Amino acid sequence: MSELRVLGVDACKGGWVAIELHDAAFAAAHIAPTLEVLLAGHEGLAAVGLDMPLGLADAGWRQADIAAAAALGAARSTVFRVPPRPVWLEEEYESAVRRCRAVTGQGFSRQAWALRRKLLEADAYRGRHGIHEVHPEVSFRGIGAGRPLAPKKTWQGQMQRRDLLRKAGIEVPAELGPAGRAGPDDVLDAAAAAWSAHRIATGRAISYPDPPEESPAGDAIAIWC
Template structure:
């Protein structure tokens, strides 16, 4: 995938992306920090290609992988989120994701971390590897985590309600609106996407905007290096 050039000279244009099951990936584009459009594509690379010359891309998916042990980014994010810590999966080392099936991956994870990989984490494998390939090919792509973003939007307080609940979704939509990301009732392409996935993509876009402005924070404060040379960090 080629790296698209920044438009330059105009308002910051960014894209936040979340995986959305069989539909593939949903993206929310912000221009100048405000909602611009939604995009949906089965392939992450196709969605990024359709987005064109955005400045920064935030993807809700683990991207950097360690060689041994658990990622410091996940441990730090769990500590930050408190009651929402279960939303952050512990991501196995790189070699575990190269195994052909769950049993082999869980065994390799046991060797490299002392614990087995969860089935929930292994279910991420196809999209994790797809997203990692995009990350390695395009320096605009950054790892984000919506619950970390929503915690920051709420002044450092983890969300008290789960994202699939009525109160949880209304609270997250309100937090985004307070930050200038007002999601319209009609989203076009994303109208048929689950509400929590849309909200997560919007939170990813909010974080991408902060990255583009140079004001985003990161966990952990001192990121580990990925074998490919990029830093393993969650930006928000």
């Protein structure tokens, strides 16, 4: 019987970092400058969990972000609302904010705009390679049954997340090879994304919203956990 192989992917400085699970246990860590390079040579994956918006609304805010934020409660600020597609086609933040106000009545943050290049890179992969959108904080909430966590960039927060992964059977080693260049929070987020990818592959994942929202182009828009 072949192994069930999945990948969890998170954006990091210089590209993308990924944690690979075989039968729900840590198998390898990877880092690459682009998703194309990262996914090359990974044929046969049962699912890929990607921490980046996949599927953009033509107008208005995505229900996925609203539902996921509601589920996180006090940690809702870790989910940013993703503006509709026309906003991301602007070249500058100022013009993007104007477009966002025109189509939604509200602006959006520079922090969200900083993800533009990788968001558009990821958007090209929607519906391909078994890739599903995930959100690590939603995943960690699922692993920890709603347990409140300290911010992910703090020592306490990182130790809490590593402990949750360990209890879920995902032991992330200290030595990750080149992938160890990624920030610790990005590695932990990739591992949580892999946990969700395994749930997707085994048919146990839930979606926010449930059922997923459908874009005018027919794309399913949801955050999976």
